[in-house]
Amino acid sequence: MSTIPPLLETRGLTMRFGGVVANDDVNFALEEMELRCLIGPNGAGKSTFFKMLTGQLTPSEGRIRFRTYPIAGNLPHQIARLGIGIKTQIPNVFNGLSVRENIWLAAARAARRDASTIRAKAIVDDVLERIMLPHLAEAIVGQLSHGQRQWVEIGTVLAAEPELILLDEPAAGMTDEETVRTAEIIREINKNRALIVVEHDMEFIKMIAKKVTVFHQGRIMMEDSVDAVLADSRVRDVYLGKKVAA
Amino acid sequence: MDLVAILGLNVVNGAASLFLLCLGLAIIFGMMRIINLAHGEFVMLGAYAAVIAANAGVNIFVAMLIVAPLFVGLVGIVVERCLIQFLYGRLVDSMLATWGLSLLIIGLVTTIFGNTMQGVPTPLGGFAIGAYRTSYYTLFLLAVAIAMLALVYGVLRYTRFGLIARAVMQNPEMAAVLGVNPARVYMATFALGAAVTGLAGGVLAPVSGITPVMGGAYVAKAFITVVGGGAAIISGTVSASGLFGFVNQLGAYFTTPVYGEVILFVSAIILIRLLPQGISGRFFKGTV
Amino acid sequence: MSASVKLSLQVVAILVACVAVAVMPVAVDLFQLMQFTLFASMAVLALSLGFIWGFGGILCFGQTAFFGLGAYAYAVAAINFGDSTPAILLAIIVPALFALALGYFVFYGRISDVYLGVITLTVTLILFNVFNSMAGDAYKIGTARLGGFNGMPAVPTFNMPFDPSSVLFPEQSWYVTGGALIAIYIGLRLILRSPFGRVAIAVRENETRASLLGYDPRAIKLGVFVLGGAIAGFGGALYVNWGAFVGPTIFSLSLSAEIIIWICIGGLGTLIGPIVGCFIIEYLISQIGSQQSFNSNLVLGAILIVFVLLLPKGLVPTIRLLLEGAGRLATKGRGQAPNAAPDLSAGQPVGAE
Numbered sequence: 085m086s087t088i089p090p091l092l093e094t095r096g097l098t099m100r101f102g103g104v105v106a107n108d109d110v111n112f113a114l115e116e117m118e119l120r121c122l123i124g125p126n127g128a129g130k131s132t133f134f135k136m137l138t139g140q141l142t143p144s145e146g147r148i149r150f151r152t153y154p155i156a157g158n159l160p161h162q163i164a165r166l167g168i169g170i171k172t173q174i175p176n177v178f179n180g181l182s183v184r185e186n187i188w189l190a191a192a193r194a195a196r197r198d199a200s201t202i203r204a205k206a207i208v209d210d211v212l213e214r215i216m217l218p219h220l221a222e223a224i225v226g227q228l229s230h231g232q233r234q235w236v237e238i239g240t241v242l243a244a245e246p247e248l249i250l251l252d253e254p255a256a257g258m259t260d261e262e263t264v265r266t267a268e269i270i271r272e273i274n275k276n277r278a279l280i281v282v283e284h285d286m287e288f289i290k291m292i293a294k295k296v297t298v299f300h301q302g303r304i305m306m307e308d309s310v311d312a313v314l315a316d317s318r319v320r321d322v323y324l325g326k327k328v329a330a
Numbered sequence: 331m332d333l334v335a336i337l338g339l340n341v342v343n344g345a346a347s348l349f350l351l352c353l354g355l356a357i358i359f360g361m362m363r364i365i366n367l368a369h370g371e372f373v374m375l376g377a378y379a380a381v382i383a384a385n386a387g388v389n390i391f392v393a394m395l396i397v398a399p400l401f402v403g404l405v406g407i408v409v410e411r412c413l414i415q416f417l418y419g420r421l422v423d424s425m426l427a428t429w430g431l432s433l434l435i436i437g438l439v440t441t442i443f444g445n446t447m448q449g450v451p452t453p454l455g456g457f458a459i460g461a462y463r464t465s466y467y468t469l470f471l472l473a474v475a476i477a478m479l480a481l482v483y484g485v486l487r488y489t490r491f492g493l494i495a496r497a498v499m500q501n502p503e504m505a506a507v508l509g510v511n512p513a514r515v516y517m518a519t520f521a522l523g524a525a526v527t528g529l530a531g532g533v534l535a536p537v538s539g540i541t542p543v544m545g546g547a548y549v550a551k552a553f554i555t556v557v558g559g560g561a562a563i564i565s566g567t568v569s570a571s572g573l574f575g576f577v578n579q580l581g582a583y584f585t586t587p588v589y590g591e592v593i594l595f596v597s598a599i600i601l602i603r604l605l606p607q608g609i610s611g612r613f614f615k616g617t618v
Numbered sequence: 619m620s621a622s623v624k625l626s627l628q629v630v631a632i633l634v635a636c637v638a639v640a641v642m643p644v645a646v647d648l649f650q651l652m653q654f655t656l657f658a659s660m661a662v663l664a665l666s667l668g669f670i671w672g673f674g675g676i677l678c679f680g681q682t683a684f685f686g687l688g689a690y691a692y693a694v695a696a697i698n699f700g701d702s703t704p705a706i707l708l709a710i711i712v713p714a715l716f717a718l719a720l721g722y723f724v725f726y727g728r729i730s731d732v733y734l735g736v737i738t739l740t741v742t743l744i745l746f747n748v749f750n751s752m753a754g755d756a757y758k759i760g761t762a763r764l765g766g767f768n769g770m771p772a773v774p775t776f777n778m779p780f781d782p783s784s785v786l787f788p789e790q791s792w793y794v795t796g797g798a799l800i801a802i803y804i805g806l807r808l809i810l811r812s813p814f815g816r817v818a819i820a821v822r823e824n825e826t827r828a829s830l831l832g833y834d835p836r837a838i839k840l841g842v843f844v845l846g847g848a849i850a851g852f853g854g855a856l857y858v859n860w861g862a863f864v865g866p867t868i869f870s871l872s873l874s875a876e877i878i879i880w881i882c883i884g885g886l887g888t889l890i891g892p893i894v895g896c897f898i899i900e901y902l903i904s905q906i907g908s909q910q911s912f913n914s915n916l917v918l919g920a921i922l923i924v925f926v927l928l929l930p931k932g933l934v935p936t937i938r939l940l941l942e943g944a945g946r947l948a949t950k951g952r953g954q955a956p957n958a959a960p961d962l963s964a965g966q967p968v969g970a971e
Contacts, residue, residue, distance in 0.1 A: 138830060164832035176830070178823040189820050192813055193832040222621075244831055365732065416927060421732055422677060423926050426882060429875055430922030437916025546871045550740045557733055588751040595744045599737055603727040 089151075091116045091248060091278050092137070097146035097156075099132050099302075106132040108302040110146070114248070119274045121289050121310070122282045124299030125322055130282045131173055133299070134250050138170045139163040150248070164193075169246030173253050173282075175233040177240065179226030186225055186236050187211050190243035207243050214269065215239040230257045238269070249273060251281045255288045267291040286314065298322070336462040337583060343468045345575025346475035347534060351548055352555045352567050353478060354527030359556055360563040361499045361519050364414060365425045368432040369552055370545025372524055376402045376531020378439065381540055384450045391453075394532035395474075402528020403521045410520040415513065432545065439542040452536040467536065474533050478526065483564050485522075495519050551591070554598040560607050569609045574598055631890065632804060639796035643789040651792050653904060656860045658795040661896040662802060662853030664880045666846045668892030669806050671881060673815070674842030675822030677731050680738030681850055681877050683745055684713035686868035688851025690749065690764075693773040693864045698760035701782040702774060702859075709855035710848045717847025718840070725836040725843070739874065746869035769865025776859045786859075795856050799893070802849055806889055809845075818842050872915070876903075879918055882925050885932030894934060 090113040097110040107129045114120055122130050135141040137148060139160040148156040155163050169190075178186050191207035212218040215235040220228065225236050234257060241249055254270070255263045263285070270292050273279060283289050289296065293310040300322050306313065313319055355369045366372075379401040383393035413431060417424040454466035486492035497504070498515040506512055538544060555574050559566030577597050582590025601609070643651055667681040691712035695705035720741060724734055753766020764770065776794060778784040786794065809815045818838050821828045825835045858864050867873070876899060884895025899918070906914045929936060 140826070140830075159834070160826070160829035161832050161834045164830055170830055172830075176824065176827045178820050178827060180823045181820065185816065185820075189817065189828070189833075190831050192817075240827075240831060365736075413923065413927070423930065425732070425735060426878065427923050427926040429878065430919045430926065432919065433872075433875060433915045434919030434923065437913040437919055441913045441916060550736070550743045553736045554740050557736055586751065588747050592744050592747050595740050599723075599740060602729060602733060602737065603723060606728055606730070606733075 088116065090114055091118070091151065092280075093149045094137075095147045095149075097133070097136060097148060098144050099129075099136060099141060100144045105302050107136070107143075110302075110304055112297065112304065114278055114280065117274070117276070117278055119270070119279045119281070119292060119294060121293040121296045122280060122299060123284070123289065123296060123313070123319075124305070128299035129302040130299050131252060132302075134170060134172075134252055134280075134282070137163075137250060138168060164244070164246075167247035168250065169241040169244045169248070170250040171234075171237045171241050171252060171254060173256070175230065175237050177225050177233055177236050180224065182222050182224055183217055183228075183236055183239075184208060184212070184221040187239050187243045190240040194243060194245040207245070211239045211243045214242060216265070231259065231262055234258060235262075238266070242269075242273070247277060249277060249279045251279060253282055253284065255283060255285055263288055264291070290314075332459050332462055335459050336464060337579070339459070339464060339468060340583070341576050341579045342472055343575075344579040345572045346472045348551070348555055348571035348575045348578070349475045349567060350471070350478065350530040350533065351527075352552045352559070352571055353482060353563075354523040354525070354530065355552045356556045356559065356563045356567040357482070357526060358520060358523035360566070361495060361523075362418070362516060363421065364417070364520075365421065365428070365553075366414075366523075367425055367429040367549060368409075368435060368545075369428075369527060370547070370549035371432045371435040372402050372405070372527040372545075373531035373534070373548050374439065374542065374545040375405060375435065376528035377535035377538060377540055377544065378443070378447070378531075379528065380532035380535045381447060381450050385448070390450060390536075394535065395529065398532025398535075399525040399529040402531065403525030405528075406521040406524025407517060409524070410517045414520060415516070418516070432549075436542045436545070443542070445541065447540040449538070449540045450536050471533060474529075478529070479564065479568065482526065486563065491518065551594065554595060554602070558598050558601045558605075558609060560605070560609055566609060570601075573601075573609070628807065632800060635796075635800050635803075639793065639800065642796065643792060648788060651788060652860070655788070655792045655795045656857070657897050657900045658792075658799045659853055659856035659860055660900055661799050661893045662795075662856055663850050663877060664884070664892035664896035665799070665802055665806065665889060666849035666853065667877050668881050668884070668886070668889055669849070670842050670846035672887040672889075672892075673810060673822060674818050674839055674846070675731070676839060676843055676846070677735045678738045678843070678846070679735040679878065680740075680742035680874055681846070682869060682873045683738065683742045684717055684847040684850035685854040685857070685873075686742075686745060686749075686864075686866075687713040687716055688854025689858045689864040689868055690770075690854075691851065692855035692858050693770045694759045694762040694764075696774045696858075697762040697770070700774060701780065702776045703779045706776070706852070706855050710852050713851030713854070714844050714848035717844045721840045721843040721847075725839045739871075742869050742874055743871070746866055749866040749869060765865075767866060769863060769867075771863050773858050773862050773864065775862050791859055795860070798852070798856060802852075803889055803893070806849075814838075814841065875918070875922075876900075879922050881932070882922060883932055885934035885936070888932075888934045891932050891934035895932070 092112070092114040094110055094112045097107055097112070098105070099107040110133060122133070124130055132141065136143045136156070139155070139158050139162065142157045146156065147154060150163070150166055150168060153166055155166065178189070187208045188204060191204040191211070194207065195204040209218075212221055215238060217232065217235060217239070220232070225233060228236065234254065238251070238254060241251075251270070255266050258266060267288060270279060270281065281292065290310060295307070296310050296313040297307045298305045298313060298319055305318065305322070306316060308316075351373065354372065355366060358364055358366050376398040380393045380398040383397040384390045388397060409431065413427055414424065417427055452465055452467050454470060457464065457466060486496065494510050495515055495518070497508075498510060498512045555570045556567065558574065559570030574594050574597065578590045578594040581593030585593070642654060646654070663681065663685045666684070667678060670676045670678060688709040692702075692705045692709035695708045696702050699705060720738075724737060729737065749764065750767050752764045753768065755763070757764040757766065762770065774782070774785070776786045776791060778786070810819070817828070817833055818841070821833065821835045821838045828838070829835050854868070857868075880895035880899055881892045882895070883899065884891030884893065902917065903914050906917060925932065931939075
């Protein structure tokens with residue numbers, strides 16, 4: 085239909101660990117400015133998928149294209165420089181540094197990409213406001229709560245100003261109020277950037293999602309609008325099955 | 331032809347010595363993920379134990395094959411209880427503390443026995459291949475290496491202790507659930523590694539200079555071989571000591587013994603660069 | 619401790635150090651001054667490892683490789699040129715290039731931290747073997763004989779820049795060595811405040827996160843490693859200037875161990891700590907050496923074990939914590955605890971997929 089090439093596209097993406105197939109022939113495409121949610125039970129391969137997109141894992145097979153660049157097997161920093169940012173599932177921050185330093189490190193990199201060093205501080209102040217932590221700017225991140233560290237990591241992702249943002253369970257461990265705020269930020273980011281969000285919380289997904297991709301056993305099981313997906317009996321079985329197993 | 335034979339014998343001897351030197355370290359590193367930088371000093375203690383026992387009138391073979399491993403095994407138990415048990419999971423700290431231990435042992439031995447010690451003559455005499463003379467002791471070392479290989483493989487593979495030890499190293503909590511006390515398994519494994527190292531020191535004593543700092547020459551060599559061999563204790567150590575022993579002896583023959591050692595180090599570093607998982611991680615499967 | 623307090627303490631420490639360097643020749647006799655010159659040259663080595671290990675997270679067990687290469691480079695160049703000026707430069711450049719080659723090999727080869735320790739230690743042993751065996755007339759660079767196990771005696775010491783005829787007096791050598799130590803300390807402090815330094819610390823803190831933000835951890839670590847090599851090499855030149863001699867024992871295992879001990883005692887992750895640790899340990903060794911009743915290995919080994927087990931942070935951070943504790947007690951009641959309630963789960967993975 086559309087003649088504009090996708091922002092991100094994977095073809096036959098496969099990841100094997102020994103005999104275990106974590107991702108199997110994943111064909112995925114994301115349009116410019118799109119907001120996509122990924123759902124699926126634990127072990128469905130969502131995090132593996134993210135790790136391949138960001139260069140933390142080299143795919144066993146398949147291609148990944150970001151705009152015109154083939155990125156499968158590139159190193160994380162190379163992919164980051166092309167403009168993909170990620171908030172990982174477990175808060176992945178600089179625990180020994182202050183909140184401000186964490187954000188600054190991301191902003192400095194972004195500012196360097198745009199060849200203007202003066203902007204870094206402005207970005208930092210702006211991001212601190214957006215993640216509502218200006219009062220904790222000098223606090224050491226390792227001493228913050230789990231939820232606050234989630235915010236710091238979201239802040240580093242924002243400050244890096246990537247073209248595509250990957251969020252792995254952004255609302256995990258947050259209060260209801262914080263979850264709403266996260267949804268707000270995501271919608272705000274989506275005004276001029278594309279996002280892929282992994283979540284389990286269906287309420288949260290309803291707040292933000294338009295189109296949802298369901299992963300199951302390493303494959304894409306279905307891809308449709310949020311209502312269609314939530315109404316689908318197979319999706320319910322997958323989640324129900326998981327609950328029974330748990 | 332004679333030259334090839336003697337060179338071959340040297341290579342086999344080099345590999346066997348290296349294997350003996352590394353085996354105890356491989357057990358401790360491979361199963362416990364503890365880098366014991368006092369490994370060279372365990373070798374030295376084994377050599378001292380053998381020499382002192384032999385000089386006191388004990389049969390040289392008893393001194394080398396029984397007294398040395400027994401003594402160093404006991405030292406291993408003491409060290410594990412007093413030091414290592416506090417350092418599991420703290421890899422860097424374990425390296426630092428065992429480096430301290432290494433200095434401590436050197437200092438202790440120097441204080442007690444002084445800077446040098448009368449060694450023991452090489453037993454078993456020699457024989458000739460054409461124009462070249464060599465000693466039966468070379469063959470003895472090879473026999474000991476093969477016996478140790480069989481013994482350690484048998485213990486790890488077929489005994490209850492071996493099974494438990496491998497299980498604990500894989501998953502300590504699970505083993506604890508099964509009623510095995512991980513602390514005792516660690517202690518026994520460390521003691522086993524120390525005893526094997528002591529035996530290496532014992533049998534190498536007649537062919538080494540006996541000084542308190544003799545361990546320094548062994549520790550890096552043993553380490554780089556174990557790391558080059560990779561995670562699998564037996565196959566890794568055998569393949570790496572075979573390869574490096576070969577490189578070392580050939581290098582020594584064509585240049586000097588010193589450069590033979592340098593060539594060993596350089597090739598080991600290159601190997602680690604090429605195969606970060608070690609030889610066994612690349613070519614062998616399985617844990618033993 | 620707030621950043622401004624920290625900064626003012628650092629400035630005070632630097633001022634005190636400057637005064638100490640200035641008055642030392644008046645305060646102590648020549649023998650002691652020579653001792654302090656030696657300690658200060660070794661403290662430069664301590665700083666180099668304190669920097670790469672404490673701030674770059676690079677566990678290098680063979681920092682003395684660069685120290686020794688610097689010393690040999692200086693000695694060879696000084697004998698050939700008769701002027702210490704280019705020799706000092708070479709003592710920085712040669713080890714830096716060696717660090718570049720070794721670091722490239724290691725960091726770009728996905729070699730893990732622990733193996734790095736083993737490899738650097740091995741490299742030191744290789745250098746020891748090589749330099750130890752290079753005896754005889756065959757091993758000459760220009761007019762400089764490397765001397766094998768005998769080392770290189772009668773190396774020209776520092777002279778005024780580009781003026782070989784005016785050789786420095788011991789007092790002047792002290793000013794140069796002590797001054798260099800302070801200058802390097804200040805230089806490293808400035809680097810740590812610069813963007814490069816902050817990124818280096820970030821890489822130490824969390825390599826994965828740094829790379830996901832677009833920083834290449836390999837390049838950053840390599841930069842830190844090369845800088846450390848250059849500083850250690852310069853320390854080597856200062857060391858030769860002190861004794862007019864260099865031998866292969868500069869690559870010995872025992873010196874490698876000493877450097878590690880300086881840092882463990884002084885405190886990893888500080889710059890003052892390694893200097894303090896170096897002075898304490900070297901003073902101790904010189905005292906033991908003159909007494910003959912204790913073996914220094916025995917004492918050093920025991921100290922290292924005690925510190926690793928009981929005081930793993932080292933002296934300087936422990937004292938700092940105590941001072942902070944005292945400070946907090948003093949200001950207690952003013953009610954400032956900006957929700958710094960330490961989260962026990964910090965750093966622990968919560969629910970991994």
